[in-house]
Amino acid sequence: MTIRTGPVVVPAAVIKRLPMYYRYLQVLVEEGLERVSSRELSQLMGITSSQLRQDLSYFGEFGQQGYGYKVSELYQAICEILGIEKQYKTVLVGAGNLGRALINYQGFSRRGLNLKGIFDNNPSVIGENINGLTVCNVEGLKDYLLKEGIQIGVITTPASAAQSIADILIAGGVAGIWNFAPQHINAPENIIVENTHIGDGLLSLFFKMKHQERL
Amino acid sequence: MTIRTGPVVVPAAVIKRLPMYYRYLQVLVEEGLERVSSRELSQLMGITSSQLRQDLSYFGEFGQQGYGYKVSELYQAICEILGIEKQYKTVLVGAGNLGRALINYQGFSRRGLNLKGIFDNNPSVIGENINGLTVCNVEGLKDYLLKEGIQIGVITTPASAAQSIADILIAGGVAGIWNFAPQHINAPENIIVENTHIGDGLLSLFFKMKHQERL
DNA sequence: TAGATTGTTAATCGATTAACAATC
């Protein structure tokens, strides 16, 4: 097993599929499966085995001819490629329902996200204990970021507050922003902004239901 | 303005962008903007104007040469294409944090989703009132679905319960399932399953942070 | 009218798939 280290350009379409590989391999690891072929795994995932092998080839060689892949090795490799081992220090801003859902989300910590602080501007929420962390006043956010060396900020505020929170996060030195507010975030190029628009899935569902016969 | 009705095959890549058009146009409608050109809107969205016009052309003609698009007309057209006006009857199963987040999510009802019932299996949650709806025992789900003619089921249960809930939803006659559980759902071809895997966005963020220099 | 911008065609670019030599 070799992980490629050189300067390879990974197509965007491949990057989008990496989390899916992670999810499916995690299940196989939990099931205790020892080996899997590209054909078996690809059928499980609903893609072609060609695509699976092609995708992996951007990162290195993880299998053995005539055998397939060792599940645990491939899983480890995907984790490393994704940077899951990194344990980024994180704050979450906006302790409403969505924020709480994320805080309590198993996969949050399982994926190696290290939640250090929760912030809100609502006096009736500030001071509350959620999953072992006390909700802090958002006014103290910027100082906290610099003091603690926070690397990721999660925005689960209403759309109207999103950009101003993002500005504070950026001023506070975070490298990445995970934005759930249905609001475009302006940020300098070196700050990575990942948007998750939950409502989009619903609209896709509507569309497919309406146009079922066409697809 | 003409909406195309014939049997056109819409590329998957175009369908994926429709919710984004909806989001951005909604903002422009709220701002009270009257007209917008493909160049202006595309710059806002970070795509090319070619792509915007090409995408719209799959559904009809919505603009005027030399003028651009009437914002409200284009917004209405996108809503109709997406099937937002339909008011699908919906139940949500799993009243944990994520379920509550969705129930309280403005865009849920704004997009025309008609939430009729909330179900859970936790005795301490059953009977609770959330946003005007009483949480029901999941044991009564199937009968309820048939009686009320429910069309969409939202699954916000743990992964372990997802498939069995999906089976009940399917037996109860829903046409679409919006699945948030990190679990593949098996369903017959005529049932549309839309998966929203929240954790995937986090992994994309990790990857981009780790490989920033390569992209 | 002159200027602007659409809708669409054709060219380019990128992503997926098929096929197979290499090899465990």
Next chain:
DNA sequence: TAGATTGTTAATCGATTAACAATC
């Protein structure tokens, strides 16, 4: 060894972009 399956190349397929005639 014989069978199986990888990693990779080349061919196919699909998506994006550039360009422009049509026209408001």
